Amino acid sequence: MYRVGVAAVWLYRVTLGALFPTTCKYEPSCSQYAIDALRTRGLLRGAALAGWRLLRCNPWSRGGFDPVR
Amino acid sequence: MTHLLALVLASPLTPLEHALRHVLDWLHTTLGLSWAWSIVALTVIVRMILVPLTVRQIHSMQNLQRFAPQMKEIQKKYKADKQRQNEELMKFYRENNINPAASCLPMLLQFPVFIALYYTLRGFSSHPPAGDLSWLHFVPSIADATTSFWGGYVLLVVYVGSQMASTLYMSATVDKLQRRLFMLMPLIFVFVIAHFPAGLVLYWMTTNLWTVGQGLITRRLIPKTAAPLGQQKRSSRTPPKEQAEPEAPAQPPRQEKPAAPAPPRKVRRKKRAGRR
Numbered sequence: 001m002y003r004v005g006v007a008a009v010w011l012y013r014v015t016l017g018a019l020f021p022t023t024c025k026y027e028p029s030c031s032q033y034a035i036d037a038l039r040t041r042g043l044l045r046g047a048a049l050a051g052w053r054l055l056r057c058n059p060w061s062r063g064g065f066d067p068v069r
Numbered sequence: 070m071t072h073l074l075a076l077v078l079a080s081p082l083t084p085l086e087h088a089l090r091h092v093l094d095w096l097h098t099t100l101g102l103s104w105a106w107s108i109v110a111l112t113v114i115v116r117m118i119l120v121p122l123t124v125r126q127i128h129s130m131q132n133l134q135r136f137a138p139q140m141k142e143i144q145k146k147y148k149a150d151k152q153r154q155n156e157e158l159m160k161f162y163r164e165n166n167i168n169p170a171a172s173c174l175p176m177l178l179q180f181p182v183f184i185a186l187y188y189t190l191r192g193f194s195s196h197p198p199a200g201d202l203s204w205l206h207f208v209p210s211i212a213d214a215t216t217s218f219w220g221g222y223v224l225l226v227v228y229v230g231s232q233m234a235s236t237l238y239m240s241a242t243v244d245k246l247q248r249r250l251f252m253l254m255p256l257i258f259v260f261v262i263a264h265f266p267a268g269l270v271l272y273w274m275t276t277n278l279w280t281v282g283q284g285l286i287t288r289r290l291i292p293k294t295a296a297p298l299g300q301q302k303r304s305s306r307t308p309p310k311e312q313a314e315p316e317a318p319a320q321p322p323r324q325e326k327p328a329a330p331a332p333p334r335k336v337r338r339k340k341r342a343g344r345r
Binding site: 016018019020024025027030054055057058059060061062063064065 | 122125126129155156158159160162163172173174175176177179180254258261
């Protein structure tokens, strides 16, 4: 099931992600984090983790090394 | 591909599409703007809402550029291992209290508007609204595909130029290859965008030009302060041959002058100096 989410992330990467180039302040990047989270935690929890990460990826956060734990 | 994504996103974005349509209607009927100018106004409104986010981004990016020499050193050191290189860079950020400029959220906030506008304009082409759809005499209809008239090509050229310029201002990466890739991106995507309604290109163009303008203004207002730091580091990085050249004394004014990002320029100049 998590593959659906991973496919969605890739779809984003090749379309909008490529159209609006930016580099993430985190390592791994938000999209890679989403893929990792989906792989290890499954579709629902992975998506929730990825969503939370996206919210953290704002101009007021620190950024840095932040893998899925 | 984009169409597929657009299809997936269609239903949750319908309310936003309606809201967007209302804003456009309001700009068109109440303010009396033509549809094309309404789109420009809409873009400006969206970007004005995002100003607090982007200004902060630009500030932190300038901060980032102050540390560019050190970061380049780290990159050189871990050239072979990209993963390690990234981790070391992130560590360097934390140690020096750098807040990397690019963050996903502000960029993400623009997606729904952009996609909703795509739908609105598609609706325009199937059910044309009352009123003028042309723009500045060279775009006959903002709802038509961009390549269906010669003015569309003008829009595309401006889009590519503005996209490249805004990449210069906004992309945080110091990785040269990545930066170059981002610069080339619009040249590739122009073929995808060509099939979009002209109004969408208009939105894109306006938002890019806004980015460039914002970059120019913030750079003018906040002069760079860390010139000596950059110089120090640069000398440690450059071979002694080049140091002996009369390049060094001329550096501080040069660093303050250009409105465009300084580091890539510096590199280019140095190469030229090396060739001489």
